[in-house]
Amino acid sequence: DVVLTQSPLSLPVTLGQPASISCRSSQSLVHSDGHTYFNWFQQRPGQSPRRLIFRVSNRDSGVPDRFSGSGSGTDFTLKISRVEGEDVGIYYCMQGTHWPLTFGQGTKVEIK
Amino acid sequence: EVQLLESGGDLVQVGGSLRLSCAASGFTFSDLDMSWARQAPGKGLEWVSTVGRSGVGTNYADSVQGRFTISRDNSKNMVYLQMSGLRAEDTAVYYCATQRWLDVWGKGTTVTVSS
Numbered sequence: 001d002v003v004l005t006q007s008p009l010s011l012p013v014t015l016g017q018p019a020s021i022s023c024r025s026s027q028s029l030v031h032s033d034g035h036t037y038f039n040w041f042q043q044r045p046g047q048s049p050r051r052l053i054f055r056v057s058n059r060d061s062g063v064p065d066r067f068s069g070s071g072s073g074t075d076f077t078l079k080i081s082r083v084e085g086e087d088v089g090i091y092y093c094m095q096g097t098h099w100p101l102t103f104g105q106g107t108k109v110e111i112k
Numbered sequence: 113e114v115q116l117l118e119s120g121g122d123l124v125q126v127g128g129s130l131r132l133s134c135a136a137s138g139f140t141f142s143d144l145d146m147s148w149a150r151q152a153p154g155k156g157l158e159w160v161s162t163v164g165r166s167g168v169g170t171n172y173a174d175s176v177q178g179r180f181t182i183s184r185d186n187s188k189n190m191v192y193l194q195m196s197g198l199r200a201e202d203t204a205v206y207y208c209a210t211q212r213w214l215d216v217w218g219k220g221t222t223v224t225v226s227s
Contacts (some may be wrong), residue, residue, distance in 0.1 A: 041214070050217065102159065
């Protein structure tokens, strides 16, 4: 199975400052069709998960442009350009290239 | 607007069975694969299963293979998760989501397996 390793697991941030989460895969996430099926999800406290980013760098509808995704192959990054209070929660990376689908452990983002 | 509404969660004993349902609306149901994922109390997310658009192709996590069965009824816009041989470690909130890519999630239904 593909193992996704996120870092850090806890990320205290100052409002208005940038934040970055890394996700490393145990194998390449490039599918045979050429796409890389790598997503980022946000789970606010008490809420269902919400997809933020699909196929590495594409923002879902309604996602603020302060969120951006980048990376390739086995190394991926989620960046928040200026953290706002509503960004508090747990962020998960996920790969949809290989069965079984797998998630990272989650990174808890909190305000300092 | 895409909406997914899960139901069927309950308290069940170890070894018991349960069927979860997910009612979908706001999109052409038969055009999309559908998935189930879960989250144990205080834990991270775990993909459980995905069913293809026609209901023929299915995939399962190793942890549920042979015990859970995913199915769908395109005439009713419903997806199901039949769970049997339930274990304490199956205790979780179960979410229905669109596609293999988990685009949109429901609010979840809670399954508690107790001895």
